[in-house]
Structures are given as structure tokens and as C-alpha cells.
Amino acid sequence: MKWIWGQGIDDFELMTNVSKKLRVKLKQDFQIIHPVVKHRKTSKDGTIKFLLSLADEMVIESVLIPSDNHYTQCISTQVGCSMGCRFCSTGIMGLERNLTSGEIAGQILAARSFLKQNNHPLPVNNLVLMGMGEPLANWTQVKKGLEVIRNPDALCFSRRKVTLSTVGVRGKLDDLGRSRLVLTALSLHAPHQELRKQLMPAAAKYNLGELIACLERYILAPRERITVEYVMLKGVNDSLSHAADLVRLLSRVKCKINLINFNPGQVTGFKPSEHEVIEAFQGYLRSRGFTVMLRKSMGSDIFAACGQLKTKIQDRQ
Numbered sequence: 387m388k389w390i391w392g393q394g395i396d397d398f399e400l401m402t403n404v405s406k407k408l409r410v411k412l413k414q415d416f417q418i419i420h421p422v423v424k425h426r427k428t429s430k431d432g433t434i435k436f437l438l439s440l441a442d443e444m445v446i447e448s449v450l451i452p453s454d455n456h457y458t459q460c461i462s463t464q465v466g467c468s469m470g471c472r473f474c475s476t477g478i479m480g481l482e483r484n485l486t487s488g489e490i491a492g493q494i495l496a497a498r499s500f501l502k503q504n505n506h507p508l509p510v511n512n513l514v515l516m517g518m519g520e521p522l523a524n525w526t527q528v529k530k531g532l533e534v535i536r537n538p539d540a541l542c543f544s545r546r547k548v549t550l551s552t553v554g555v556r557g558k559l560d561d562l563g564r565s566r567l568v569l570t571a572l573s574l575h576a577p578h579q580e581l582r583k584q585l586m587p588a589a590a591k592y593n594l595g596e597l598i599a600c601l602e603r604y605i606l607a608p609r610e611r612i613t614v615e616y617v618m619l620k621g622v623n624d625s626l627s628h629a630a631d632l633v634r635l636l637s638r639v640k641c642k643i644n645l646i647n648f649n650p651g652q653v654t655g656f657k658p659s660e661h662e663v664i665e666a667f668q669g670y671l672r673s674r675g676f677t678v679m680l681r682k683s684m685g686s687d688i689f690a691a692c693g694q695l696k697t698k699i700q701d702r703q
Contacts, residue, residue: 390418391540394495421446421489421496438496440465440489444482446518448493450501456511457501461493463528464519469553469588473575473617473648473656476518484524490531494541513543515550516571520588522555522562532567545569551615553588554597563605571613571644572601576623577631585623594635601639611677612639617646618659618667629670642677 389395389404396418398409421438424445428434432452437445449460465482467474497510513535515521521528528550534540535548551571552559562570576582579594601612614636618624636643645668648658659667664680671678 387534387537387539391491391495391534391537392542394420394499396420419488420492420499421448423496423500426500434500436493436496436500438493440485446485446489446493448497448517450497450510452508455508457497457508458512458514459494459497459510460517461490461513461515462517462519463490463515463521463524463531467519468523469520469586471553471573471575471586471588473585473619473653475653478653481519484527485519485531487527487530487534490528491534491541494535511547513548514571515548515568520553520555521550522552522558525555525558525561529565529567532565536567549613553586554592554600556592556596559597559600566605569610569613570604571615572597572641573615575615575617575619577628577635581623585619598635598639601641604640606640610640612641614639614641614643615646615681616643617648618664619648620657620659620663622656624659624663624667626666626670629667633671633674633676636676642679643671645678645680647681 389401395401398404398412398416398418401409404412419441421440423436424439425437426434434450434457436448436450438448439445444465446462446465448462450457451460462485464484466479467476468481469477470480471477494510494513500506501508501510515528532548532550535543536545545566545568548568549571550562550568551573552562553573562568573586574582575585576589579589582589582594604612606612616623616632632643645664647664648656650656650658668678668680
């Protein structure tokens with residue numbers, strides 16, 4: 387654990403406190419294969435997007451988002467996604483396969499290796515499982531990967547530095563809360579069931595009332611809150627009437643709200659809400675006692691922003 391994950395060593399011969407006999411056996415029977423940076427792009431705002439190649443030559447995207455003194459890494463959990471959210475580029479490509487726990491955690495090693503080789507001074511201090519895929523649709527492998535990410539002998543991230551974003555999957559969301567492995571963000575995007583089903587076809591499988599009831603009983607630390615994510619779509623979900631419905635929906639949920647600018651990618655049929663509309667929406671929610679932030683879009687010029695990740699190689703070329 388310490389050699390492979392803590393130090394990123396991929397050669398058994400370098401594991402000097404392991405017996406020579408065991409090192410020979412390990413070398414005969416096992417391989418250590420990390421995701422490999424196949425291509426990268428750097429945004430004018432400093433965001434770095436990787437196209438990572440896996441052992442079977444499938445590819446995923448992972449993103450490093452800079453702040454003043456560290457990077458936040460956006461991690462993928464699937465090749466593609468089956469949720470089909472109509473405003474998301476990943477959603478329209480469908481699902482190729484789930485990632486293994488090693489491929490999930492291995493994205494961090496790939497990023498650290500790149501930063502070290504290129505003398506980037508900022509470390510990767512925060513993680514968001516908000517890349518390609520629905521984490522709870524691959525919960526068994528995601529949970530195993532998070533145990534590596536959290537392990538002090540491995541990648542050693544504290545719980546408050548790791549956030550998992552989900553649309554909500556029945557039976558898995560409660561388990562996520564009980565695991566106490568990460569902070570939780572819910573991709574909501576609509577204040578009532580019919581609109582949510584239109585925007586997010588997978589929402590039909592998890593009634594909004596049932597989902598909110600799960601959030602109301604969610605296991606949280608005393609000062610902890612669930613993050614509710616809400617992408618602002620012009621003329622679709624951004625009116626003050628929608629804001630009022632959102633207040634009623636979340637009235638008993640211990641949460642904070644992140645409003646997200648819609649980032650046009652390869653999705654048609656939607657436009658970003660106008661700035662004044664977002665301000666009015668935010669102001670209404672704040673007037674009703676909610677903590678509300680507008681998430682800054684990073685990397686949109688290289689299609690690395692929220693909702694823009696897509697791995698068709700021909701599109702990248």
C-alpha cells in the first residue's frame with residue numbers, strides 16, 4: 387500500500403523493505419498499470435485537462451482546477467455515463483463500462499506524476515468525484531477506490547477534502563451516507579419531479595419526494611451540510627417561481643446550494659441563464675435563509691468545465 391499508492395512506485399524491485407523472494411514472486415504474477423496521460427490541454431485560466439488511457443485502451447478525462455495554493459482534481463468513475471442528463475456532454479455519449487477501483491484512484495497518481503515531471507509547484511489537495519459517470523452506479527468499485535484515497539498509508543486524503551456528486555441512486559445514497567468516506571453533493575437541477583425527469587431521464591427511477599426524504603435523514607456531522615447542485619438553464623429552471631419551489635423542497639434538508647453556469651459543449655437545446663436572472667434567483671434563495679454560491683466555471687475554453695467532459699477521441703482531435 388505504501389509503495390504503490392503512497393509513493394507511486396510501479397516497479398517491485400524498488401520496494402526495498404519487501405523480501406527479495408517475494409519481490410521475484412510479485413514480478414512474476416502481477417503488473418502495476420496506472421492510467422497514462424495520452425493527451426492534455428491547458429486552459430487560459432490554468433485548468434489542465436487530461437485524456438487518460440487505460441489498460442484496455444479505453445479513455446477517460448480528468449481535470450485539475452487551480453486555486454491560490456493547490457489543485458482540485460475532478461475524478462471520473464465510469465467510461466461515459468448512463469444517466470442521460472440532457473444538458474451534459476458525457477450523458478449523451480452513453481456508458482462504455484465502469485472503472486475499477488484502481489483506475490479511479492490511479493487518476494490521482496497520473497496527475498501527481500505529471501505535475502512532478504513538469505515542475506508544477508501546486509499540490510493536489512482536493513478531490514471531486516464529478517467527472518465522467520455516476521459514482522453510485524459503480525458504488526462497489528468507487529467505495530473500494532475511496533478507501534485507498536482515504537487510507538493514511540495510501541493517498542491520505544481527509545474526508546473533508548473529498549466530495550462525491552450524485553444524481554441519487556435508490557439504495558446507494560443511504561449507503562454513501564453511512565460510509566462516512568466523503569462529503570456529498572446532490573445534482574438536483576429542478577425543484578419538482580416532472581421537470582427533473584425531462585432534464586435527467588434517470589430521475590424517473592427515484593421519486594423526488596423519496597430522494598428528499600433520504601436527504602432529510604442523511605448522516606451528517608454537526609456543522610456539515612449536503613451541497614445541492616443546480617445548473618442554471620435559460621427559460622427552463624431559472625425563474626423566481628422555480629426558486630420558490632426549491633425553497634419549499636429543501637426546507638427540511640440541511641444543505642447549501644451551488645448554482646452552476648450552464649457550459650455549452652456538444653449539447654444543443656439549452657442556453658445559459660442571464661447574469662441578472664442568476665443574481666435574482668440567488669438573492670431570493672438567500673432571503674429565505676439558504677447559503678448560496680455561484681460556482682465559477684473553469685476550463686470552458688478547453689471543454690473541461692462542468693458537463694463538458696466527453697471522450698470520443700475524434701472529438702478531441
